[in-house]
Amino acid sequence: MLSWGWPGAALADAVLSQQKNCTACHAMEGAINGPSLKAVAQKYASDRTAPDKLTQRILKGGVGVWGPVPMPANPQLSEAEARRLAQWILGLR
Numbered sequence: 001m002l003s004w005g006w007p008g009a010a011l012a013d014a015v016l017s018q019q020k021n022c023t024a025c026h027a028m029e030g031a032i033n034g035p036s037l038k039a040v041a042q043k044y045a046s047d048r049t050a051p052d053k054l055t056q057r058i059l060k061g062g063v064g065v066w067g068p069v070p071m072p073a074n075p076q077l078s079e080a081e082a083r084r085l086a087q088w089i090l091g092l093r
Contacts, residue, residue, distance in 0.1 A: 013088035020077055022085065028092070035066045041092040054086035055079065 017023055017037075025033040026040075035043075044050035057065075059082045061073035074082065 013084060016081065017085060017088070020074065020081065020085070025071070033069055034071055037089050038092050041090050044090060045093055050090055051083065051086050054089060055083045058082040058085055 017026075022037075026035065026037050029036050029038055031039070040054070044054065047053070057071065058074055059077060059079065061071045063070035077085075
């Protein structure tokens, strides 16, 4: 059970992030294997193309944006789920 205390849709997307194993590498605050979700939100705060970039990064993976540790692709996600997660992350600022 999540203890972040978010209501409604925010909690639903937090649950989705847990169900899709995002939390294995990303914490709300503080890096694990990848950057914290809040750090991602802050990095892309002024980037109008961020929802598309993050959706594709979630789906296809990548390396180099946050250092040498690669983010694996997530083919278990639909594009709609990846976009929902990207928009939720960007709203965490």
